[in-house]
Amino acid sequence: MDDILQIFFQECDEQLQELERGLSALSDGESEHETVNAVFRAVHSIKGGAASFGLDNLVRFAHVFENSLDGLRSGRFAPTHDVVKVFLKAMDVLSDLVNEARGGATVDSARVAESHAELADISGTGSNQNASQAATTEDVIPADFSPVPMDFEPVPADFEPVPFDFDFGEEEAPPAAASLLVTFRPHDALYERGDDARNILIGLADLARECDGEILTTCDRSALPPLADLLPDKSYLSWQVVLPPAVSEDNANAVFDWISEDCDFSIVREGAEAAAPQEPTIEQPEPAEVVAVIPPVEDHEAPPPAPTPSVAHPVQILSPLPAPATPDAHPGPSPAGSAASSTANGAAQTAARKPEQASIRVDLHRIDDLMDLVGELVIAQAAIESLSRRTDAAGQHELVQSISSMQSLTRDIQDAVMAVRAQPVRAVFQRMQRVVREASSMTHKDIVLTLEGEDTEVDRTLVEKLTDPLTHMLRNAVDHGIESPEARIAAGKPAEGHIVLSAEHRSGRILITIKDDGAGINRQRVFETAVKRGVIPADAVLSDDEVNNLIFMPGFSTAAQVSNLSGRGVGMDVVKQAIQSLGSRITISSIPGKGTTFGFSLPLTLAILDGMLISASGSTMVIPISSVIETMIVNQSDVYALPDGSNVISIRGDCMPLIPLATVLKLSNSPPPDSLDASVILVVENESGARAALIVDEIRDQTQVVIKSIESNYRQIFGVSAATILGDGSVSLILDVSALVASAIGHIDIKPSNIRAELAA
Amino acid sequence: MTADVETPPSPSIAPVPLPERLDTATVEVLKGLVEQAEATDCALDASGVAYIGGLCLQVLLASGRPLVAPSEKVREAFALFGVSEFLSEPPTSSSELSV
Numbered sequence: 001m002d003d004i005l006q007i008f009f010q011e012c013d014e015q016l017q018e019l020e021r022g023l024s025a026l027s028d029g030e031s032e033h034e035t036v037n038a039v040f041r042a043v044h045s046i047k048g049g050a051a052s053f054g055l056d057n058l059v060r061f062a063h064v065f066e067n068s069l070d071g072l073r074s075g076r077f078a079p080t081h082d083v084v085k086v087f088l089k090a091m092d093v094l095s096d097l098v099n100e101a102r103g104g105a106t107v108d109s110a111r112v113a114e115s116h117a118e119l120a121d122i123s124g125t126g127s128n129q130n131a132s133q134a135a136t137t138e139d140v141i142p143a144d145f146s147p148v149p150m151d152f153e154p155v156p157a158d159f160e161p162v163p164f165d166f167d168f169g170e171e172e173a174p175p176a177a178a179s180l181l182v183t184f185r186p187h188d189a190l191y192e193r194g195d196d197a198r199n200i201l202i203g204l205a206d207l208a209r210e211c212d213g214e215i216l217t218t219c220d221r222s223a224l225p226p227l228a229d230l231l232p233d234k235s236y237l238s239w240q241v242v243l244p245p246a247v248s249e250d251n252a253n254a255v256f257d258w259i260s261e262d263c264d265f266s267i268v269r270e271g272a273e274a275a276a277p278q279e280p281t282i283e284q285p286e287p288a289e290v291v292a293v294i295p296p297v298e299d300h301e302a303p304p305p306a307p308t309p310s311v312a313h314p315v316q317i318l319s320p321l322p323a324p325a326t327p328d329a330h331p332g333p334s335p336a337g338s339a340a341s342s343t344a345n346g347a348a349q350t351a352a353r354k355p356e357q358a359s360i361r362v363d364l365h366r367i368d369d370l371m372d373l374v375g376e377l378v379i380a381q382a383a384i385e386s387l388s389r390r391t392d393a394a395g396q397h398e399l400v401q402s403i404s405s406m407q408s409l410t411r412d413i414q415d416a417v418m419a420v421r422a423q424p425v426r427a428v429f430q431r432m433q434r435v436v437r438e439a440s441s442m443t444h445k446d447i448v449l450t451l452e453g454e455d456t457e458v459d460r461t462l463v464e465k466l467t468d469p470l471t472h473m474l475r476n477a478v479d480h481g482i483e484s485p486e487a488r489i490a491a492g493k494p495a496e497g498h499i500v501l502s503a504e505h506r507s508g509r510i511l512i513t514i515k516d517d518g519a520g521i522n523r524q525r526v527f528e529t530a531v532k533r534g535v536i537p538a539d540a541v542l543s544d545d546e547v548n549n550l551i552f553m554p555g556f557s558t559a560a561q562v563s564n565l566s567g568r569g570v571g572m573d574v575v576k577q578a579i580q581s582l583g584s585r586i587t588i589s590s591i592p593g594k595g596t597t598f599g600f601s602l603p604l605t606l607a608i609l610d611g612m613l614i615s616a617s618g619s620t621m622v623i624p625i626s627s628v629i630e631t632m633i634v635n636q637s638d639v640y641a642l643p644d645g646s647n648v649i650s651i652r653g654d655c656m657p658l659i660p661l662a663t664v665l666k667l668s669n670s671p672p673p674d675s676l677d678a679s680v681i682l683v684v685e686n687e688s689g690a691r692a693a694l695i696v697d698e699i700r701d702q703t704q705v706v707i708k709s710i711e712s713n714y715r716q717i718f719g720v721s722a723a724t725i726l727g728d729g730s731v732s733l734i735l736d737v738s739a740l741v742a743s744a745i746g747h748i749d750i751k752p753s754n755i756r757a758e759l760a761a
Numbered sequence: 762m763t764a765d766v767e768t769p770p771s772p773s774i775a776p777v778p779l780p781e782r783l784d785t786a787t788v789e790v791l792k793g794l795v796e797q798a799e800a801t802d803c804a805l806d807a808s809g810v811a812y813i814g815g816l817c818l819q820v821l822l823a824s825g826r827p828l829v830a831p832s833e834k835v836r837e838a839f840a841l842f843g844v845s846e847f848l849s850e851p852p853t854s855s856s857e858l859s860v
Contacts, residue, residue, distance in 0.1 A: 186815060191785050197815035201841050217843030227795065227823040232788040236819050239843060 008049045010361070012098045015042040019091050020430045027084040036079070039087075040069045046094065055101045057112075058094075064116050065090050068123035074206075077122065086118045092434050120194045179245045182252055184265035185238035195259060197239065203255035204241050213244025242270070360460060362420050370416040377413065380406045411704075414608065418459065422604075425503045425510075426454035428466050432501055435471050439478040445497055447482055449474070452502035458510050462582065462602055466512070469578040473514050473598055474499065476572060481518035481596055491593065493517065506601065509626055513599040521590040523547045548588040552576040585686060585738055609707055611724075611734065613700040614682070617662035620732050622705055622724060627737040629683040629691065631699060634658075636677035647676065649693050651683065656691045657744040664740065665719050686738040690745050703727075707734065719743075776806040776829045783810055783817035791817050795824040807831040813838040822847060 022039035047062035069087070071077055093115045096107045182204060186197045201217060208215045220238045230236070243252060252267050380402065387399040429451045440447040458466075482488075482497035489495050500515040523544060530550045531538045542550075552572050579586050579600050590596040603609065603626070611622035638650045639658065647658040658676070662668040681693040705724035710717065710733070721736035777798045780787055798805055805821075808830040813821070821828070822844065828835065831848055839845050 191814075191816055194785065196785065198813070198838070198841065205841065217841065219843040221822055221844075224819060224823050227792075227799065227820070227825075230792070230820065230823045232792045232816060232820060233785075235815070237815065237822075237842075241843075 068119040071123040180243040190262035211246035216242040422457035447497040456503040481516035509601040517595040520592040617667040776804040778806040784814040
């Protein structure tokens with residue numbers, strides 16, 4: 001059961017993404033039928049799945065959501081800005097409810113009720129949204145209301161739920177000869193819940209219209225008292241509706257699925273009542289559906305290797321030998337069988353839920369690629385084995401060739417495995433839509449978040465770690481970056497603020513930028529605040545870049561008042577640390593009045609790095625290739641000595657500090673030689689573009705190294721970010737270029753001219 | 762034009778205009794309006810009504826006040842509720858007065 005539930009939640013995640021995508025498209029003005037249908041299907045699938053697991057809260061809300069979407073689908077109202085907004089909010093609630101069902105935090109019932117009322121309102125149903133808001137929050141979903149349990153088996157392979165809604169997947173019942181007579185009398189509770197007799201009538205009329213018929217409605221006013229005695233919130237009327245013969249009882253029943261407790265109703269086939277009372281009671285709409293559903297499950301069971309849930313794919317394919325029983329892969333028949341017994345107490349199980357299981361979905365062709373490569377590897381290994389037995393010179397030559405082809409094979413396999421682990425950043429990016437939505441509604445700003453490059457793929461470990469920093473940064477952009485609508489209009493900008501969140505691949509790293517069109521960083525105020533908080537002395541002379549970077553100082557905040565969102569001065573320094581731990585640094589560029597851009601670049605993986613092997617004072621070390629700009633031999637005439645004894649070098653007009661690596665890392669005690677002529681230097685750059693030249697003894701090689709943490713195995717060392725093991729088995733240190741450059745620049749107040757130019761632009 | 766010639770069913774006082782949405786939330790308001798119309802013996806102006814819910818329908822039916830110039834939406838709603846006849850032949854004393 002848990003396995004199926006797990007798959008259901010994965011499905012939910014996918015459906016929610018689909019929903020988000022569809023709603024974004026709608027808000028961008030793409031209101032094609034297909035988009036609306038996709039959105040509708042997503043909610044419908046979640047509802048269907050949830051019903052089979054007895055997740056009542058989820059089902060109830062999804063139902064209301066679905067009903068509203070149906071109004072959109074059938075063109076009862078247009079997807080205006082406001083409507084989409086309500087849908088987006090409802091989607092957030094829905095996703096929280098999914099999370100709640102998964103064992104996450106309980107969703108505030110007031111929020112659910114509020115969204116519920118909004119949905120009911122836009123779908124044109126009666127709602128007591130305004131007047132009795134307080135009452136609604138409690139009464140909209142009475143605690144004792146339980147939806148009719150959907151006793152069907154889920155079909156794990158494709159989670160298309162069974163249509164139990166009248167207008168979805170029209171399962172046409174064989175038209176009976178006699179017309180269908182529906183009588184119903186709503187209880188007071190129906191109206192209290194925000195529903196309305198009108199909706200039942202509309203539902204029935206829709207049914208009739210689907211069969212190209214019409215309904216004949218008769219209103220029974222016999223119970224209606226004179227106006228003086230009438231209690232406004234009491235239900236007096238009852239209705240009798242004659243549906244065309246083509247409408248099936250099941251479909252008619254479905255109209256009452258969600259209100260059966262709040263409404264007396266009966267559905268009778270006219271004239272057929274005496275002959276064949278198929279529906280003696282109306283309280284059990286499900287038997288017919290169970291019969292309809294079970295066969296597909298059995299279909300899936302029949303061929304055992306038939307489509308198993310896709311989680312099982314990686315495991316199954318990666319193990320070509322049938323021997324080891326893989327724990328993750330559940331064979332087809334078992335879940336269905338166990339589910340049958342446990343569906344009954346599904347509701348009871350919702351309380352205790354296992355923590356989230358880590359699994360990823362992978363494109364099948366990626367696994368196939370990997371499999372191909374592994375096949376090649378096996379062949380190459382056999383070739384090497386046979387070649388190594390030969391002793392002649394030609395054999396030796398072939399062996400070397402074989403080994404080098406194996407090298408490229410290893411690299412390909414590495415890439416293939418990386419591709420398996422790679423995930424598009426979309427999952428995180430789309431979550432950010434919600435962050436911005438919530439933050440902007442809290443700050444009463446109208447802000448549109450545009451996503452770019454959501455398909456950019458990065459290692460999944462990185463994807464997960466991106467969520468927190470991005471959340472903080474976007475909240476910060478909403479709260480501090482974008483001005484209030486009034487201020488924006490006064491500044492001649494559109495009232496609606498824009499934030500662009502983009503990801504792109506750039507030279508082996510992924511570059512993520514957050515760009516807002518707000519007021520930019522008020523450097524004057526940042527400086528003053530920093531002085532006031534004692535972060536810097538009042539007479540400090542700081543460059544623009546350094547002032548910008550003050551916002552990352554712990555305890556710093558310029559917000560005039562602490563808001564719910566930010567302003568406590570904890571956000572940005574946490575962000576900085578998080579990004580640093582991912583091996584990057586945040587760069588800021590801010591133009592007053594135009595906006596601020598935060599950017600950082602991440603390695604594609606945290607496990608492997610392309611490095612340059614260098615030696616300094618007898619030690620072999622690795623410098624990440626991404627930070628090396630160029631290598632050159634020093635010409636003494638370009639070197640200038642500074643009063644404090646350090647040197648700078650001028651390369652094509654740019655001055656940068658010279659860092660004697662061995663001395664800085666305290667590897668050698670001997671003073672640096674007087675003449676630096678003909679020394680080998682590496683020009684390195686940190687994330688903010690500041691450069692320095694490292695003096696090394698020798699450049700050895702370029703290689704890929706596997707990163708091993710030195711902090712977790714030993715302790716942090718200045719100038720060293722990690723360690724690795726080289727091909728000869730020796731341990732080598734990976735240099736932290738950013739720290740080296742930062743320390744050199746701290747000594748010498750020098751900045752590349754292009755950085756200044758960028759800031760001034 | 763003179764109003765009294767144009768709208769035969771309306772009594773001497775102008776009809777009470779009804780809110781646009783007659784849903785569950787507005788039922789109390791509607792009852793107040795209808796009682797006011799009852800007291801002054803004037804009709805109800807339904808020209809601006811776009812939505813009628815079940816509870817408000819009850820109030821309208823119970824009052825028996827004539828609806829002046831019902832909008833298309835009102836006609837649709839009454840048809841849906843199966844009470845169209847109530848619109849076309851208001852069985853009230855006020856209409857008899859004006860005929």
